[in-house]
Amino acid sequence: MADSSEDKSATDGNKTLLRQGSITLVGNVLGKVLGFGFFLLIPRLVDKDTFGVYTLAVSIVTLLVAVGSLNIDRAVDYFIPKNQRSESRSVPSKILVKLGGIAALCSLVVAGFLVIFSGRVATLFGEPRLASVLPILAVLLPLLSIHRLQLAIFNVVKRLQYRVYTKNFTLPVTKLTGAGILTVTGYGLMGISVGHVIAVLLAVSVGFFIVFFQIPWSAKSTEGSVTIKEILKYSLPLSFAGVVTTVVSQVDFLVVGLFRKSTEVATYRLAFLLAVNILLFHQAVTPIFKTLTAEIADDTTALKDRYQLALRWVTIVTLPPAVTLLLLPGRYFGLLFGPKYSAASTVLPILVFGQLFNTSVGPSGRFLEGRGRSRLVLLNTLLLLTVNATLDVIFVQSFGIAGVAAGTATAFALVGIVEVLEIYIFEGFFPIPPNVGKIWLAGGACYICSFFLLSYFSYHSIFTFTLPAIVLVLYFFFLVLSRAFTENDHRILSSVDDWIGYPILNRLIIR
Secondary structure: OHHHHHHHHHHHHHHHHHHHHHHHHHHHHHHHHHHHHHHHHHHHHOOHHHHHHHHHHHHHHHHHHHHHHOOOHHHHHHHHHHOOOOOOOOEEHHHHHHHHHHHHHHHHHHHHHHHHOHHHHHHHHOOOOHHHHHHHHOOHHHHHHHHHHHHHHHHHOOOOHHHHHHHHHHHHHHHHHHHHHHHHHHHHHHHHHHHHHHHHHHHHHHHHHHHHHOOOEEOOOOOOOOOHHHHHHHHHHHHHHHHHHHHHHHHHHHHHHHHOOHHHHHHHHHHHHHHHHHHHHHHHHHHHHHHHHHHOOOOHHHHHHHHHHHHHHHHHHHHHHHHHHHHOHHHHHHHHHOHHHHHHHHOHHHHHHHHHHHHHOOOHHHHHHHOOOHHHHHHHHHHHHHHHHHHHHHHHHHHHHHHHHHHHHHHHHHHHHHHHHHHHHHHOOOOOOOOHHHHHHHHHHHHHHHHHHHHHHOOOOHHHHHHHHHHHHHHHHHHHHOOOOOHHHHHHHHHHHHHHOOOHHHHHOOO
């Protein structure tokens, strides 16, 4: 009976992972489409230099958000599940008040410093317009700190549709509308910046409404209130790790801004944006994965099964868009952003390879966090920053933005290998299942077949629009041919069939 109960619990957890991950996937797709509208419109309304200055300013602010908030939101989905009533989804409010107070106070202080020293920052990067735009974007520091805390709360209560409402719908729609109107009316760089601030303010307002009116609250937790000392003991390593992670996400733009022209910052930003789109499913699974890991901390078998399930499906879903971008990088980039950004066509394939390796090891960072290994996460992110920044500075001198992309891809590969070894050493299992090799073989066969088709029909413009569908069909065919789907995959697809109301997916798969 106990084994049956444990199996049922593991199955329910896997279903929660896939169900909530699917909600986030839909939200991410919606958010990416709406967000893409911003990057399709604004670069065409302003010159490359203006868009480059805006990109650089946002990178600086994004870095300071991690410093100002201390990444306290990363502690929400660790402490709340451990102190939450098992029969209820109530959120222990005392813990959240402490976390929110720390984040708000620190971010306001850092925002003040940014306003005071904006002129010196502009001098450092050799961009005088930063002095006027950074004080406006400084408002984002407290707003984004609150927004991130709200998203963490939605993760904890496993109501990821609320993330969709705020992050994936309200924010991109308002950003596109506000910045678009202000830019068209002639406000240029200031218009883009003010539109950005208005969008985040509205998203935070919607988040407050959801938090106070849609989420049940509790003044008590099952194990007593968590002290500030406990919060800081767990959070400070993660806060430093979060700062380093944010630096890693922005270091490419900062290095390009320091050593190259602002126009190249704009070009690299758009290439990075397109490459990151292959991470849609990975980003969908990540928010809920840490919480689900913390909930089954004592069951090694369930941890292994859940991790490998997430890794398999992240790989399955990520390969088709990656193959498509690798086949026609220049054509898709020119179609989306116009010929003035054509230099990015050489950068895009390098970034896609880097992101592919990033996803191939699964949600390793969040897994280690969920296991309470925050210091190990800090060391990994420090390694990532050191390797990434060093290679960026070395390669940018000779190879420009292509060298920066190569440095980033190499850093992701190295840290991915390190995290796999850490999980094997400290958790006692190898995180990459042997049967994932069939998925990569299917992806490779799909690329080769598509490449030969492309060599015969690439001169037809219609092939540009039909290639994603061709890649998807070929990929699915090779998955079925190689019998890449496991029994666990069949159960997951059966649950999708039940939701659709017709067994279409399992009928397509040969057992």
